[in-house]
Amino acid sequence: MVSPSTTSPCPRVETLARSGIDTIPKEYVRPEDELRSIVDVFAEEKSFRGPQVPTVDLAGIDSEDDEARRKCHEELKRAAAEWGVMHLVNHGVPEELTGRVKNAGQEFFDLPVEEKERYANDQASGNVQGYGSKLANNASGRLEWEDYFFHCVYPEEKRDLSIWPKNPHDYM
Numbered sequence: 001m002v003s004p005s006t007t008s009p010c011p012r013v014e015t016l017a018r019s020g021i022d023t024i025p026k027e028y029v030r031p032e033d034e035l036r037s038i039v040d041v042f043a044e045e046k047s048f049r050g051p052q053v054p055t056v057d058l059a060g061i062d063s064e065d066d067e068a069r070r071k072c073h074e075e076l077k078r079a080a081a082e083w084g085v086m087h088l089v090n091h092g093v094p095e096e097l098t099g100r101v102k103n104a105g106q107e108f109f110d111l112p113v114e115e116k117e118r119y120a121n122d123q124a125s126g127n128v129q130g131y132g133s134k135l136a137n138n139a140s141g142r143l144e145w146e147d148y149f150f151h152c153v154y155p156e157e158k159r160d161l162s163i164w165p166k167n168p169h170d171y172m
Contacts, residue, residue: 059090
């Protein structure tokens with residue numbers, strides 16, 4: 001079921017960015033110490049000296065070779081346990097499909113805000129699936145400068161296809 005047009009508890013980032021504002025609203029500005037640590041993380045990542053998100057090669061995941069399969073499972077397990085996120089290569093998902101997914105997402109976010117609002121989530125009621133703006137979920141209590149569309153895919157009983165956009169037509 002698509003939500004009726006709702007007013008967001010805070011303005012959508014896209015709306016703010018396009019409004020002609022000269023400065024970022026104070027609700028979005030991080031404290032000085034946090035800004036310094038963010039810059040440090042980016043500089044560290046760019047220098048390749050800091051920790052890197054692991055890359056897991058899935059080529060061996062279904063190998064006939066027991067050792068190759070075991071090694072792949074171990075790398076996957078370690079990345080999940082230590083990082084909770086990883087970059088997968090040789091996953092078998094066709095580039096054509098990933099391209100279509102990216103295009104559908106881009107087309108959705110290119111829609112007018114009013115159209116996207118038809119799929120707005122309602123965080124106050126606990127319904128986090130759908131289009132939204134990230135609210136104060138960080139240590140500083142500041143708002144995040146991002147709009148998103150959240151899908152719950154698994155477990156299946158939490159999947160709600162009724163809130164998935166009908167526009168663009170090939171979104172699903």
